[in-house]
Every structure is written in structure tokens, then in C-alpha cells.
Amino acid sequence: MSTVTDSPKTPTTKGGKPRLSDRAKAEQRLGWKLAMPAFVVMLLVTAYPILQAVWNSFFNYRLTDPANKEFVGLNNYIVSFSDSVFWSAMWATVIITIITVVVELVLGFIIALVMHRIVLPRRTLRTVVLIPYSIITVVSGFTWLFMYQTDTGFVNRWTNWIPGVSDNYDWFGSFWPSIFVICLSEIWKTTPFMSLLLLAGLAQVDSSMEEAAKVDGASWVQVLYKVILPNMKPAIMVALLFRTLDAFRIFDNIFIMTGGANGTNSLSGLIYRQTIDRTEIGLGSALSVILFLCVLVIAAVFVRGFKVDLTQGRN
Amino acid sequence: MAKESMKGTGLWTTLAVPIMVWTVLPLLWMLSLSLKSADTLADPDSAYFGNFWPKEPTLDNYRLIFTGGASDLFMPALRNSLIVCVVATFISVVLAMFCAYAISRLEFRGKKMILTTALAVSFFPVVAMVTPLFEVWSKTGLFDTIPGLVIPYLALTLPLSIWTMSAFFQQIPWEMEQAAQVDGASSWQAFRKVIIPLATPGVFTTAIITFFTAWNDFVFAISLTSDQARTVPAALAFFTGASQFEQPTGAIMAASVVVTIPVVILVLIFQRRIVAGLTSGAVKG
Structure with a gap:
């Protein structure tokens, strides 16, 4: 990654000449001089820790007992993959990712559509919708936690007419209700980002195509599926990729709401527990590498499988 | 119609x-x-x-966090949060400014690689950094210090700054710079005298978005600090009530309101710019 000369030269409108003039060479040098500090710092603060994690993952290593650090090969990975705790965390992470991303896509699209079409409180709506984005996730987690707690909350008192919900129904007593509330907080906090990305996509849809379809007698459902959505596909895919990777790293809401009880711990939560609570650096590192690889796989699936071009428009 | x-x-x-x-x-x-x-x-x-x-609203919880029993926890955390986030944002924005200028303005090999790397780093699961950093920080004495938080925060803020600011800089009318260069200004002079004034809104918006990201961090804050450098999100998780038999609910929410008001005001004032910054970074504008 650090070898500059090996990187593929992107063909651009300017400077496509095969031989570089002195001026172009000077520009190359200046370009790297300006870009280098940010690039190097960025690599140092991320590449170094992940390489350290890869290295540590091959050792049986507790921070409290550094004298007994010993090389164990892939043992930490084998331990991880054969432990039900790992699979439970993986399951919770995948479930939360799927639920939040799907709900946010639908909800985010509806909000984007309203923001796109609305005339009257246009600015107010856009401002209000943006607010949760700026709220600290931990704050959102506490707010939703207290909302659903049986004693301090109000949700039970508002919804006790629904069959199965009584005044003292414990939302955090089992897996699915806990996941439901965790997802609610996550959705509340991150839908604004999703809907803004989708709004940007909507703005790119040529309105004359919509008009033409309407003139040809298409219903609004047909316009939506045949005109709007296909033209928004790049924006939708980018939004999905961003949110999927973000959701897969979920930590804050779970830590605040359940602390990982009832099988709600995520992969990130598991890493935290192994590293900080149990100071099992070796095992924690192996789990970190696994999480990192999961994120890489998800990104690769989106970029290769769905042909998401993230650098579109950049040269 | x-x-x-x-x-x-x-x-x-x-x-x-x-x-x-x-x-x-x-x-x-x-x-x-x-x-x-x-x-x-x-x-x-x-x-x-x-x-x-x-029915009877009271300001007791605010008294508790500012002057009462929870102030020992909240006030230092507020100070730490402000210092760590401002420093991390400042470093990122300054570094990213030069980088984004080069990317959007100059022809050089590897600029696409820089953008792709920034994007890859922003997808990076930050928890994966916690384990190695916790180990190294414990050994080097960076654990529970302000620099010990600023450094990992750069991993959150730098890619975001580079990506967002590059997007802003590509919308700048660069002809102005060329005009300055025709008039005899060097690249550096043109950058300083022409581009910086044009670029200030983009830089400012990038700083806001970057600050929000640092402000929001919980993973690093709770893993790499104990009681000296603890920031607000981590401190909230350790709140206790006025006495140990009292629930900290009200104090947590009062502290939440206090840290939420400034960011909400920023959103209210700079809504349009923040939207532009968030979306142009991800979707071709």
C-alpha cells in the first residue's frame, strides 16, 4: 500500500500524456507532499493496530500474566469458532444488521421521498430529521432504555392495550424484545443518514422521465418501481453498504441497554469483554481479526457483487 | 397540473x-x-x-451534575470530551485540508488509492483496534490520557475529513486559482490567497461532521480510559445517583440534554451544509 509507483494511474481528462513534463513532475511531487502527511498518519493509526492484532492473535496472552505469553498458532481462532458464545454474538450481530438495514432502507426511503416532495415545512422537516444524527449513540441508547423500562418508562403504559403487553411486561427479559428495542434506538439514530443519502439519489432522478411515465398512464407504483428506483440504484447501494458495515459494528446501544444479556451481545461487545474485562489479548485479537475479515467480506460482496462504485465522480 | x-x-x-x-x-x-x-x-x-x-418539573438533576454529587464525574468528562474532540478534529482537518487540495486540484499518481484507503479505513471496525491499543497503551503509559484518546480518534476522523473535504473541494471554482497563477502567483500563494477563502465553508462543515463523529465515540472512550481521561459518553455509563440507593436516571438524562443542546444548535444553524457534506461524501453530487 505504501508503494506509490505501483498504484494504478487513473486515466483522467488532464495530464494523459505518456511522458511527464517537468511541470507535471513538479505537480506530482507537490501532490504527494501535500497528501502524504494525512495518508501516513491515517495508515499509522489503523494499519499498525490491525497488524499488531494479527500478530497477537497467534499467542496465548493475558495482559495480567505476560510472562506466560506463548505461541499457539491458530488455537485462538479454533477456540473462537468452536465456542457457542462466538456464534451467539455472530447471530445477534447478523440479526440486528439485517433488521436495522431493511427497516432503515424502507423508512429512510419514505422520509427521503417526503423530504423531496414536501413544499410547506420543507426546511423545518429537513432540520428535524437531521437531529438524531447529531445525538450521541449512548444518549440515544439511554433514552430508549428508560422509555421501555417497566418502572421509569412510558411505553408499557401507552401500549398496554396491545395483547401481550401489560403494565409490567419486561422488554429486556428475553432475546427478541431486547433486540427489538436495541434496533429501535439504532434505527432512530441512523435513519437520518440513510434518508439523506437516498434524498441525494432522488434528486438525481430526472423528473421529466417521471412525467413522461405518468403521461403514458403509469400508476405511481409503476413510476416508483420502473422509473425512480432503477435510477436511484447507485445511491441505494451506497447507502446500504455504508449502513450495513456500520450496523455490523454495533456496540454502544447493546452495551447501554442490555450489557449483552440474553444473548444480545454483538461481536464488538464480545471483543470488548475478552479484551477489557478478561484481558485475554490473544483471544480478543483473534476475534478482532475475525470481525475485520467479516467487514472486508461484506464490503467485497457489495463492491464486486453489486458493482457499487464508491469513487464514482472522483478522479 | x-x-x-x-x-x-x-x-x-x-x-x-x-x-x-x-x-x-x-x-x-x-x-x-x-x-x-x-x-x-x-x-x-x-x-x-x-x-x-x-407534573412538577425540577432542576435538581442539573444541580446534581453541575454542582452536586455527580459533578466530579460529569464536569471533568465534559472537559475531556471537548479537549479530545477539538484536538482530534483540528489535527484531522488540517492534515485533510492539504490532502484534499492535492486530490481535487493536482495531477499525481495514487490519488484514487488515497481515497480508496480513506474509505476502507472508515469502514474499519474500530473495536478491532481496541485490543492492540489497550495492550500497547497499558505498557507505554498512554492508557487513560488525553493523547491516548486523540491518537485512535484520528482513525475515526481523518478518513472522514479527507473524504468529505475532497468532495467539497471538487465543487470549488478552480478557475480563480488559475487566474491567480496567470497573474504570477505560485501554487502555494494561490492556495493561501485564493483557495483558502473559497474553501473555508467546506473546511468548516467538514470540521462539524468530524467533530460529531469524535463526540459520539464510545468504544475507545470506554476501553482506553479509566477515570482521568474519561469522556462524556463513557462517563454516562458510570453515573450513579445522589446516593447509592437512588437511580441515576435523572442525572444521566440531564447530562444528556446538556451535551445534546450544543450539537442540536449546530444542526439547526448549519443544516444545509451538513446535509451537503454528508451526502456529497458518499454520493456523486
Whole structure:
């Protein structure tokens, strides 16, 4: 990654000449001089820790007992993959990712559509919708936690007419209700980002195509599926990729709401527990590498499988 | 046409109501809890709308976090949060400024690689950094210090700054710079005298978005600090009530309101720019 000369030269409108003039060479040098500090710092603060994690993952290593650090090969990975705790965390992470991303896509699209079409409180709506984005996730987690707690909350008192919900129904007593509330907080906090990305996509849809379809007698459902959505596909895919990777790293809401009880711990939560609570650096590192690889796989699936071009428009 | 658009207007305005309620309700709830006294938290008789809004609002919780028992925890955390986030944002924005200028303005090999790397780093699961950093920080004495948080925060803020600011810089009318260069200014002079004034809004917006990201961090804050350098999100998780038998609910929510107000004000003032910054970074504008 650090070898500059090996990187593929992107063909651009300017400077496509095969031989570089002195001026172009000077520009190359200046370009790297300006870009280098940010690039190097960025690599140092991320590449170094992940390489350290890869290295540590091959050792049986507790921070409290550094004298007994010993090389164990892939043992930490084998331990991880054969432990039900790992699979439970993986399951919770995948479930939360799927639920939040799907709900946010639908909800985010509806909000984007309203923001796109609305005339009257246009600015107010856009401002209000943006607010949760700026709220600290931990704050959102506490707010939703207290909302659903049986004693301090109000949700039970508002919804006790629904069959199965009584005044003292414990939302955090089992897996699915806990996941439901965790997802609610996550959705509340991150839908604004999703809907803004989708709004940007909507703005790119040529309105004359919509008009033409309407003139040809298409219903609004047909316009939506045949005109709007296909033209928004790049924006939708980018939004999905961003949110999927973000959701897969979920930590804050779970830590605040359940602390990982009832099988709600995520992969990130598991890493935290192994590293900080149990100071099992070796095992924690192996789990970190696994999480990192999961994120890489998800990104690769989106970029290769769905042909998401993230650098579109950049040269 | 006119009739149809009138009908449409009503429909969209109606749809905006539930969206706004969904967004605002948790905020009101936050405020409501912060105004409830500890003994009325679980008492629906002392609140309106089924335990929602307190009948007798009190500022006790705010007193608790500013001058009372929770101030030892909250005030240093607020200070730490401000220092860490401002420093991390400042370093990122300054470094990213030069980088984004080069990317959007100059021809050089590897600029696409820089952008791709920035993107890859921003997808990086930050928890994966916690284990190695915790180990190294414990050994080197960086654990529970301000620099010990600023350094990992750069991993959050730098890619975001590079990516967002590059997007902003590509919308700048660069002809102005060329005009300056024609008039005899060097690249550096043109950058300083022409581009910086043009670029300031983009830099400023990038700083806001970057600050929000650092402000929001919980993973690093809770893993790499103990009680010296703890920031607000981590401190909230360690709040206790006025006495150990009292729930910290009201104090947590009062602190939440305090840290939420400034960012909400930023959103209210700079809504358009923040939207532009968030979206242009991800979608071709």
C-alpha cells in the first residue's frame, strides 16, 4: 500500500500524456507532499493496530500474566469458532444488521421521498430529521432504555392495550424484545443518514422521465418501481453498504441497554469483554481479526457483487 | 397540473407529521426525565400522559451534575470530551485540508488509492483496534490520557475529513486559482490567497461532521480510559445517583440534554451544509 509507483494511474481528462513534463513532475511531487502527511498518519493509526492484532492473535496472552505469553498458532481462532458464545454474538450481530438495514432502507426511503416532495415545512422537516444524527449513540441508547423500562418508562403504559403487553411486561427479559428495542434506538439514530443519502439519489432522478411515465398512464407504483428506483440504484447501494458495515459494528446501544444479556451481545461487545474485562489479548485479537475479515467480506460482496462504485465522480 | 400538485402538497405535509413525531418524541422524553425528581420517576400519578411529562418539573438533576454529587464525574468528562474532540478534529482537518487540495486540484499518481484507503479505513471496525491499543497503551503509559484518546480518534476522523473535504473541494471554482497563477502567483500563494477563502465553508462543515463523529465515540472512550481521561459518553455509563440507593436516571438524562443542546444548535444553524457534506461524501453530487 505504501508503494506509490505501483498504484494504478487513473486515466483522467488532464495530464494523459505518456511522458511527464517537468511541470507535471513538479505537480506530482507537490501532490504527494501535500497528501502524504494525512495518508501516513491515517495508515499509522489503523494499519499498525490491525497488524499488531494479527500478530497477537497467534499467542496465548493475558495482559495480567505476560510472562506466560506463548505461541499457539491458530488455537485462538479454533477456540473462537468452536465456542457457542462466538456464534451467539455472530447471530445477534447478523440479526440486528439485517433488521436495522431493511427497516432503515424502507423508512429512510419514505422520509427521503417526503423530504423531496414536501413544499410547506420543507426546511423545518429537513432540520428535524437531521437531529438524531447529531445525538450521541449512548444518549440515544439511554433514552430508549428508560422509555421501555417497566418502572421509569412510558411505553408499557401507552401500549398496554396491545395483547401481550401489560403494565409490567419486561422488554429486556428475553432475546427478541431486547433486540427489538436495541434496533429501535439504532434505527432512530441512523435513519437520518440513510434518508439523506437516498434524498441525494432522488434528486438525481430526472423528473421529466417521471412525467413522461405518468403521461403514458403509469400508476405511481409503476413510476416508483420502473422509473425512480432503477435510477436511484447507485445511491441505494451506497447507502446500504455504508449502513450495513456500520450496523455490523454495533456496540454502544447493546452495551447501554442490555450489557449483552440474553444473548444480545454483538461481536464488538464480545471483543470488548475478552479484551477489557478478561484481558485475554490473544483471544480478543483473534476475534478482532475475525470481525475485520467479516467487514472486508461484506464490503467485497457489495463492491464486486453489486458493482457499487464508491469513487464514482472522483478522479 | 396545479390541482394535482395542491393535492400532493397536503399528502406530503400530512406524512411529515408522523416523521417529526418519531424524531422529536425521544428528545422530549430525554428532557422530561431530566426534569423529574428521583422519587417520581416510577410514579405515573405525578406525571401527565401515562408517566410521560412531570407534573412538577425540577432542576435538581442539573444541580446534581453541575454542582452536586455527580459533578466530579460529569464536569471533568465534559472537559475531556471537548479537549479530545477539538484536538482530534483540528489535527484531522488540517492534515485533510492539504490532502484534499492535492486530490481535487493536482495531477499525481495514487490519488484514487488515497481515497480508496480513506474509505476502507472508515469502514474499519474500530473495536478491532481496541485490543492492540489497550495492550500497547497499558505498557507505554498512554492508557487513560488525553493523547491516548486523540491518537485512535484520528482513525475515526481523518478518513472522514479527507473524504468529505475532497468532495467539497471538487465543487470549488478552480478557475480563480488559475487566474491567480496567470497573474504570477505560485501554487502555494494561490492556495493561501485564493483557495483558502473559497474553501473555508467546506473546511468548516467538514470540521462539524468530524467533530460529531469524535463526540459520539464510545468504544475507545470506554476501553482506553479509566477515570482521568474519561469522556462524556463513557462517563454516562458510570453515573450513579445522589446516593447509592437512588437511580441515576435523572442525572444521566440531564447530562444528556446538556451535551445534546450544543450539537442540536449546530444542526439547526448549519443544516444545509451538513446535509451537503454528508451526502456529497458518499454520493456523486
